[in-house]
Amino acid sequence: MKPLGPIPQGFEAIDGELAIGGRPASHWVEQAGRTPLFVYSQDLIARRFAALREAMPDRLKINYAIKANSFAPLLKFVSNLADGLDIASGGELEMVRASGFDLARVSFAGPGKREEEIEAAIAAGVTLNLESETEAERAFAIGERLGIRPRLAVRVNPDFELKGSGMKMGGGAKPFGVDAERVPTLIRRIVEAGAEFRGLHIFTGSQALSAEAVIDMQAKVLDCADRLAREAAVVLPKLNMGGGFGIPYFPGDAPLDIAAVGTALEDRFSDLPGTLADAELFIELGRYLVGEAGVYLTRIVDRKVSYGETYLVTDGGLHHQLAASGNFGTVVRRNYPVAIASRFDAEGEEEVNVVGCLCTPLDRLADKALLPHAEVGDLVAVFCAGAYGASASPSAFLGQGPAAEMLV
């Protein structure tokens, strides 16, 4: 038997079934007309934002990194709650444009920005978080050609990392950002070139559950930003402090203590150095805002036994839920929170493997899990599906196509 991850708060049973947004899972499947289906709860997203705002200093602004989930209705909903949006490609820029969001409140990070992406961003007034000196030169040239003053921030590759994070994106050699020691020179170059200097972006990692690690990282980010600004002899109009707030996916994971993070930040904000005194201060979050608000629903299409093990074969799989299958940034596969949605209040009574419909041994949704007895036709729920589900899975694999999505 292998344990399952913790089911996020806010889900309950109605008539024995998992309810999302106050209605049973089968109701949403009926509305969508098919499975597999992602259902995202507006109520849970709104509650998450409210709790975060309550815990964080008033001065801190919260950006949404749309890579986590760019489903148009969800993007629109989150846009109304967030102070800004972070994008990572020209494609995401078009999604944000289509949502009607104020593009002056959008920043664009990510290595390997193409000419046309830089051009589209500059023309739209989006802030580019520069990933290299050469990217800066391209931006100057494009700005000049367009007759538009580019809005440029520098993404810093700092000499520290976010401890315990699932994905480290700072510290040592990295394709992200400009090494800290070269940042002051680049800042001076931006100012000399006549571009609008929009400050620094320091993103060191994601999926951290330790408040201590986040507090330590944020303190280092503030110190690093101050040091670089002083060396460049500028004050910072803006500092994007990164994010990294994680959510509990696996057995034994506990939620991040945001109250502790907020208190420590409040303390630091009460005594900021001159370089940061008037800066707009941001964090950028993806999964923390939307991850636990989403459920992936897939239907059991076969139930079989092989050498004594029971398999529940579903019509979904890793083509929509790469992360839950254990193939997106995890070293050892562990079970996500999974339940039989159509028997949500029943006790676990048998050990089963829940698999997808792809012909690969990688396509696993739960291994040796204790679940209520389920039959063909029952619905399986995979939780923590609101981030890096549909947006980060190979839906074209084996011709399966994307899942349906719904914001409720």
Ligand SMILES: Cc1ncc(COP(=O)(O)O)c(C=O)c1O
């Ligand atoms: C620059 C940047 N910002 C934000 C995020 C969002 O991270 P998360 O969804 O863990 O909050 C990422 C994730 O890789 C990132 O690279």
